[in-house]
Amino acid sequence: MKFAVLQFPGSNCDQDLVAALRDVFQQQVELINYRATDLSAFAAVLLPGGFSYGDYLRGGAIARFAPIMAAVRRFAAAGGLVIGICNGFQILTEAGLLPGVLQQNKSASFICQPAALTVVNAQTSFTNAYAPNQRITLPIAHGEGNYYCDAATLAELQAQQQIVFTYQDNPNGSVANIAGITNRAGNVLGMMPHPERAVEALLGSTDGGGVFQSMLQTLTKKVVTA
Amino acid sequence: MYRAKVYVTYKDSILDPQAEAITTALHQLDFPELTQLTCGKYFELVLDTTREKAALAVEQMCQKLLANVNMESYRYELIAA
Numbered sequence: 001m002k003f004a005v006l007q008f009p010g011s012n013c014d015q016d017l018v019a020a021l022r023d024v025f026q027q028q029v030e031l032i033n034y035r036a037t038d039l040s041a042f043a044a045v046l047l048p049g050g051f052s053y054g055d056y057l058r059g060g061a062i063a064r065f066a067p068i069m070a071a072v073r074r075f076a077a078a079g080g081l082v083i084g085i086c087n088g089f090q091i092l093t094e095a096g097l098l099p100g101v102l103q104q105n106k107s108a109s110f111i112c113q114p115a116a117l118t119v120v121n122a123q124t125s126f127t128n129a130y131a132p133n134q135r136i137t138l139p140i141a142h143g144e145g146n147y148y149c150d151a152a153t154l155a156e157l158q159a160q161q162q163i164v165f166t167y168q169d170n171p172n173g174s175v176a177n178i179a180g181i182t183n184r185a186g187n188v189l190g191m192m193p194h195p196e197r198a199v200e201a202l203l204g205s206t207d208g209g210g211v212f213q214s215m216l217q218t219l220t221k222k223v224v225t226a
Numbered sequence: 227m228y229r230a231k232v233y234v235t236y237k238d239s240i241l242d243p244q245a246e247a248i249t250t251a252l253h254q255l256d257f258p259e260l261t262q263l264t265c266g267k268y269f270e271l272v273l274d275t276t277r278e279k280a281a282l283a284v285e286q287m288c289q290k291l292l293a294n295v296n297m298e299s300y301r302y303e304l305i306a307a
Contacts, residue, residue, distance in 0.1 A: 057267075057291070057292075058294055061291065061294070065291075093296075094294065100296060101294050101296040101297050103236075103240065103297050104243060104244065105243070106241060106243055107243065108243035108244055108246075108247055148240065148296065148297055149296065150296075173241065
Protein backbone atom coordinates (compact mmCIF):
# COMPACT_ATOMS: atom_id res chain seq x y z
CA MET A 1 0.00 0.00 0.00
CA LYS A 2 1.59 3.23 -1.18
CA PHE A 3 0.61 6.87 -0.69
CA ALA A 4 1.12 9.56 -3.32
CA VAL A 5 1.92 13.09 -2.17
CA LEU A 6 1.59 15.51 -5.09
CA GLN A 7 4.10 18.30 -5.63
CA PHE A 8 2.98 21.38 -7.50
CA PRO A 9 5.33 24.30 -8.09
CA GLY A 10 4.91 26.20 -4.80
CA SER A 11 3.66 23.32 -2.65
CA ASN A 12 5.37 23.60 0.73
CA CYS A 13 3.70 21.07 3.05
CA ASP A 14 4.57 18.05 0.91
CA GLN A 15 7.55 17.02 3.07
CA ASP A 16 5.43 17.34 6.22
CA LEU A 17 2.94 14.88 4.75
CA VAL A 18 5.72 12.49 3.78
CA ALA A 19 7.20 12.72 7.28
CA ALA A 20 3.84 12.07 8.92
CA LEU A 21 3.04 9.03 6.77
CA ARG A 22 6.54 7.56 6.62
CA ASP A 23 7.96 8.32 10.07
CA VAL A 24 4.86 8.26 12.25
CA PHE A 25 2.68 5.73 10.44
CA GLN A 26 5.43 3.66 8.78
CA GLN A 27 3.84 3.82 5.34
CA GLN A 28 5.38 3.83 1.90
CA VAL A 29 5.13 7.29 0.40
CA GLU A 30 6.17 8.70 -2.94
CA LEU A 31 6.38 12.32 -4.02
CA ILE A 32 4.65 12.74 -7.36
CA ASN A 33 5.57 15.58 -9.68
CA TYR A 34 2.72 17.70 -11.08
CA ARG A 35 3.72 16.70 -14.62
CA ALA A 36 3.11 12.99 -13.93
CA THR A 37 0.00 11.45 -15.49
CA ASP A 38 -0.56 8.17 -13.69
CA LEU A 39 -1.63 7.42 -10.11
CA SER A 40 -2.80 3.86 -10.58
CA ALA A 41 -0.05 2.41 -8.36
CA PHE A 42 -1.33 4.21 -5.26
CA ALA A 43 -3.80 3.51 -2.49
CA ALA A 44 -4.46 7.18 -1.73
CA VAL A 45 -3.58 10.60 -3.13
CA LEU A 46 -2.72 13.63 -1.00
CA LEU A 47 -2.66 17.26 -2.19
CA PRO A 48 -0.48 19.26 0.20
CA GLY A 49 -0.69 22.81 1.42
CA GLY A 50 1.38 25.68 0.11
CA PHE A 51 1.06 28.29 -2.60
CA SER A 52 0.83 26.34 -5.84
CA TYR A 53 1.71 28.59 -8.77
CA GLY A 54 2.14 31.45 -6.32
CA ASP A 55 -1.64 31.57 -5.78
CA TYR A 56 -1.76 33.50 -9.06
CA LEU A 57 -5.30 34.52 -10.00
CA ARG A 58 -6.84 32.59 -7.05
CA GLY A 59 -5.54 29.88 -4.73
CA GLY A 60 -5.58 26.60 -6.67
CA ALA A 61 -6.90 28.16 -9.89
CA ILE A 62 -3.85 27.32 -12.00
CA ALA A 63 -2.84 24.07 -10.28
CA ARG A 64 -6.13 22.58 -11.35
CA PHE A 65 -4.81 22.52 -14.94
CA ALA A 66 -1.57 20.73 -14.04
CA PRO A 67 -1.14 17.46 -15.98
CA ILE A 68 -1.44 15.36 -12.81
CA MET A 69 -4.98 16.64 -12.19
CA ALA A 70 -6.45 14.48 -14.97
CA ALA A 71 -5.08 11.46 -13.10
CA VAL A 72 -6.50 12.80 -9.82
CA ARG A 73 -9.92 13.06 -11.47
CA ARG A 74 -9.72 9.48 -12.72
CA PHE A 75 -8.48 8.28 -9.33
CA ALA A 76 -11.36 10.03 -7.54
CA ALA A 77 -13.95 8.87 -10.07
CA ALA A 78 -12.83 5.28 -9.46
CA GLY A 79 -13.51 5.74 -5.73
CA GLY A 80 -9.92 6.22 -4.59
CA LEU A 81 -9.22 8.23 -1.44
CA VAL A 82 -8.15 11.80 -2.20
CA ILE A 83 -7.38 14.37 0.47
CA GLY A 84 -6.57 18.03 -0.09
CA ILE A 85 -5.18 20.04 2.80
CA CYS A 86 -5.22 23.84 2.82
CA ASN A 87 -4.02 24.79 -0.70
CA GLY A 88 -4.90 21.21 -1.64
CA PHE A 89 -8.50 21.94 -0.58
CA GLN A 90 -8.47 25.09 -2.73
CA ILE A 91 -7.23 23.07 -5.72
CA LEU A 92 -9.98 20.47 -5.25
CA THR A 93 -12.72 23.14 -5.19
CA GLU A 94 -11.27 24.92 -8.22
CA ALA A 95 -11.14 21.56 -10.00
CA GLY A 96 -14.81 20.96 -9.18
CA LEU A 97 -14.03 17.80 -7.22
CA LEU A 98 -15.52 19.49 -4.16
CA PRO A 99 -18.33 22.08 -4.12
CA GLY A 100 -17.92 25.72 -3.08
CA VAL A 101 -14.88 27.95 -2.93
CA LEU A 102 -12.32 29.24 -0.41
CA GLN A 103 -12.41 33.01 -0.39
CA GLN A 104 -10.20 35.41 1.52
CA ASN A 105 -10.52 35.41 5.30
CA LYS A 106 -13.14 37.76 6.66
CA SER A 107 -10.39 39.63 8.55
CA ALA A 108 -8.43 40.07 5.29
CA SER A 109 -5.36 38.78 7.13
CA PHE A 110 -3.36 35.58 7.09
CA ILE A 111 -4.23 33.47 10.14
CA CYS A 112 -1.67 31.10 11.67
CA GLN A 113 -2.83 29.61 14.96
CA PRO A 114 -4.22 26.46 16.60
CA ALA A 115 -7.92 26.01 15.79
CA ALA A 116 -10.38 24.09 17.96
CA LEU A 117 -12.47 21.80 15.77
CA THR A 118 -15.35 19.38 16.11
CA VAL A 119 -15.36 16.13 14.13
CA VAL A 120 -19.04 16.37 13.16
CA ASN A 121 -18.94 13.32 10.93
CA ALA A 122 -16.80 10.51 12.37
CA GLN A 123 -18.02 7.93 9.88
CA THR A 124 -16.07 9.00 6.82
CA SER A 125 -13.07 7.19 5.37
CA PHE A 126 -10.95 10.04 6.78
CA THR A 127 -12.40 10.32 10.28
CA ASN A 128 -13.52 6.86 11.44
CA ALA A 129 -10.72 6.73 14.03
CA TYR A 130 -12.28 9.70 15.85
CA ALA A 131 -15.24 9.57 18.21
CA PRO A 132 -18.44 11.28 17.00
CA ASN A 133 -18.27 15.01 17.81
CA GLN A 134 -14.77 14.60 19.19
CA ARG A 135 -13.15 17.95 19.88
CA ILE A 136 -9.65 18.29 18.49
CA THR A 137 -7.16 21.08 17.93
CA LEU A 138 -5.24 21.41 14.66
CA PRO A 139 -3.04 24.20 13.31
CA ILE A 140 -4.43 26.45 10.60
CA ALA A 141 -2.31 28.69 8.38
CA HIS A 142 -4.14 30.42 5.55
CA GLY A 143 -5.18 33.71 4.02
CA GLU A 144 -7.97 32.24 1.92
CA GLY A 145 -9.76 29.70 4.07
CA ASN A 146 -13.16 31.28 4.27
CA TYR A 147 -15.38 28.53 2.86
CA TYR A 148 -18.31 29.77 0.84
CA CYS A 149 -21.11 28.03 -1.00
CA ASP A 150 -24.63 29.08 -1.88
CA ALA A 151 -27.62 28.14 0.27
CA ALA A 152 -28.69 25.24 -1.95
CA THR A 153 -25.21 23.69 -1.83
CA LEU A 154 -25.03 24.15 1.94
CA ALA A 155 -28.38 22.42 2.37
CA GLU A 156 -27.12 19.53 0.30
CA LEU A 157 -23.83 19.33 2.25
CA GLN A 158 -25.86 19.16 5.46
CA ALA A 159 -28.42 16.66 4.15
CA GLN A 160 -25.69 14.33 2.84
CA GLN A 161 -23.51 14.72 5.96
CA GLN A 162 -20.63 16.01 3.87
CA ILE A 163 -19.54 18.50 6.52
CA VAL A 164 -16.78 16.67 8.38
CA PHE A 165 -14.93 19.27 10.46
CA THR A 166 -16.30 22.52 11.89
CA TYR A 167 -14.56 25.33 13.78
CA GLN A 168 -15.68 25.79 17.37
CA ASP A 169 -14.72 29.45 17.15
CA ASN A 170 -14.94 30.48 13.48
CA PRO A 171 -11.62 32.18 12.65
CA ASN A 172 -12.16 33.12 8.99
CA GLY A 173 -15.86 33.65 8.28
CA SER A 174 -16.58 30.23 6.76
CA VAL A 175 -20.22 29.43 6.04
CA ALA A 176 -21.66 27.19 8.80
CA ASN A 177 -18.22 27.16 10.52
CA ILE A 178 -17.01 24.70 7.87
CA ALA A 179 -13.39 23.59 8.17
CA GLY A 180 -13.59 20.42 6.05
CA ILE A 181 -16.01 18.68 3.68
CA THR A 182 -16.19 15.56 1.56
CA ASN A 183 -17.71 15.05 -1.85
CA ARG A 184 -21.03 13.29 -1.98
CA ALA A 185 -19.46 9.85 -2.51
CA GLY A 186 -17.28 10.43 0.55
CA ASN A 187 -13.95 9.52 -1.05
CA VAL A 188 -12.65 13.08 -1.52
CA LEU A 189 -11.94 15.26 1.52
CA GLY A 190 -10.85 18.88 1.62
CA MET A 191 -9.85 20.60 4.85
CA MET A 192 -8.14 23.87 5.74
CA PRO A 193 -6.52 22.73 9.04
CA HIS A 194 -3.25 20.80 8.87
CA PRO A 195 -3.48 17.30 10.40
CA GLU A 196 0.06 16.51 9.20
CA ARG A 197 1.41 19.19 11.53
CA ALA A 198 -0.19 17.54 14.55
CA VAL A 199 1.02 13.94 14.59
CA GLU A 200 3.77 14.04 17.19
CA ALA A 201 3.58 15.05 20.85
CA LEU A 202 6.92 16.78 20.39
CA LEU A 203 5.22 19.17 17.96
CA GLY A 204 2.49 19.99 20.46
CA SER A 205 -0.40 17.75 19.40
CA THR A 206 -1.24 14.35 18.01
CA ASP A 207 -4.84 15.27 17.20
CA GLY A 208 -4.19 15.10 13.45
CA GLY A 209 -3.11 11.48 13.57
CA GLY A 210 -6.73 10.36 13.43
CA VAL A 211 -7.03 11.47 9.80
CA PHE A 212 -4.19 9.20 8.69
CA GLN A 213 -5.23 6.43 11.08
CA SER A 214 -8.73 6.55 9.59
CA MET A 215 -7.42 6.35 6.03
CA LEU A 216 -5.28 3.36 7.00
CA GLN A 217 -8.25 1.64 8.63
CA THR A 218 -10.38 2.30 5.56
CA LEU A 219 -7.74 1.09 3.11
CA THR A 220 -6.89 -2.01 5.14
CA LYS A 221 -10.56 -2.95 5.27
CA LYS A 222 -10.82 -2.38 1.51
CA VAL A 223 -7.94 -4.75 0.88
CA VAL A 224 -9.44 -7.42 3.14
CA THR A 225 -12.93 -7.23 1.64
CA ALA A 226 -11.74 -6.96 -1.97
CA MET B 227 -8.34 41.47 -34.10
CA TYR B 228 -10.32 42.30 -31.01
CA ARG B 229 -9.25 43.64 -27.68
CA ALA B 230 -11.28 42.29 -24.76
CA LYS B 231 -11.42 44.17 -21.48
CA VAL B 232 -12.55 41.78 -18.77
CA TYR B 233 -13.66 42.85 -15.30
CA VAL B 234 -14.03 40.29 -12.52
CA THR B 235 -15.59 41.36 -9.23
CA TYR B 236 -17.11 39.66 -6.23
CA LYS B 237 -20.82 38.99 -6.33
CA ASP B 238 -22.93 41.30 -4.16
CA SER B 239 -23.56 38.44 -1.72
CA ILE B 240 -19.83 38.05 -1.04
CA LEU B 241 -18.22 40.10 1.67
CA ASP B 242 -15.05 41.76 0.38
CA PRO B 243 -12.81 42.67 3.34
CA GLN B 244 -10.26 44.24 1.00
CA ALA B 245 -12.82 46.68 -0.40
CA GLU B 246 -13.93 47.47 3.14
CA ALA B 247 -10.35 48.17 4.24
CA ILE B 248 -9.80 50.47 1.25
CA THR B 249 -13.08 52.27 1.95
CA THR B 250 -12.04 52.84 5.56
CA ALA B 251 -8.66 54.16 4.43
CA LEU B 252 -10.27 56.57 1.97
CA HIS B 253 -12.62 57.80 4.69
CA GLN B 254 -9.55 58.42 6.85
CA LEU B 255 -8.07 60.41 3.97
CA ASP B 256 -11.11 62.64 4.38
CA PHE B 257 -13.35 61.58 1.53
CA PRO B 258 -16.61 61.32 3.47
CA GLU B 259 -18.59 61.48 0.22
CA LEU B 260 -17.39 57.94 -0.65
CA THR B 261 -20.33 55.58 -0.10
CA GLN B 262 -19.40 52.53 -2.13
CA LEU B 263 -16.27 50.94 -3.52
CA THR B 264 -15.77 47.81 -5.56
CA CYS B 265 -12.39 46.31 -6.28
CA GLY B 266 -11.63 43.39 -8.50
CA LYS B 267 -9.45 42.11 -11.29
CA TYR B 268 -8.92 43.55 -14.74
CA PHE B 269 -7.66 41.62 -17.75
CA GLU B 270 -6.91 42.84 -21.24
CA LEU B 271 -6.76 40.23 -23.99
CA VAL B 272 -6.10 40.51 -27.71
CA LEU B 273 -7.75 37.89 -29.87
CA ASP B 274 -7.09 37.27 -33.52
CA THR B 275 -10.48 36.10 -34.75
CA THR B 276 -13.99 37.30 -35.65
CA ARG B 277 -16.12 39.27 -33.20
CA GLU B 278 -18.48 36.37 -32.71
CA LYS B 279 -15.72 33.85 -31.99
CA ALA B 280 -13.85 36.30 -29.79
CA ALA B 281 -16.97 36.83 -27.66
CA LEU B 282 -17.49 33.09 -27.33
CA ALA B 283 -13.84 32.52 -26.39
CA VAL B 284 -13.82 35.28 -23.77
CA GLU B 285 -17.07 33.98 -22.31
CA GLN B 286 -15.52 30.52 -21.92
CA MET B 287 -12.27 31.92 -20.53
CA CYS B 288 -14.25 33.73 -17.84
CA GLN B 289 -16.31 30.66 -17.01
CA LYS B 290 -13.38 28.28 -16.93
CA LEU B 291 -10.59 30.31 -15.37
CA LEU B 292 -10.68 34.09 -15.11
CA ALA B 293 -13.60 34.09 -12.65
CA ASN B 294 -14.73 31.60 -10.05
CA VAL B 295 -18.46 31.84 -10.61
CA ASN B 296 -19.14 30.55 -7.11
CA MET B 297 -18.15 33.94 -5.76
CA GLU B 298 -17.32 36.22 -8.68
CA SER B 299 -19.15 37.74 -11.59
CA TYR B 300 -17.60 39.04 -14.78
CA ARG B 301 -18.32 41.37 -17.64
CA TYR B 302 -16.33 42.33 -20.69
CA GLU B 303 -16.13 44.72 -23.60
CA LEU B 304 -14.91 43.82 -27.06
CA ILE B 305 -13.21 46.54 -29.06
CA ALA B 306 -12.00 46.17 -32.64
CA ALA B 307 -8.21 46.50 -32.49
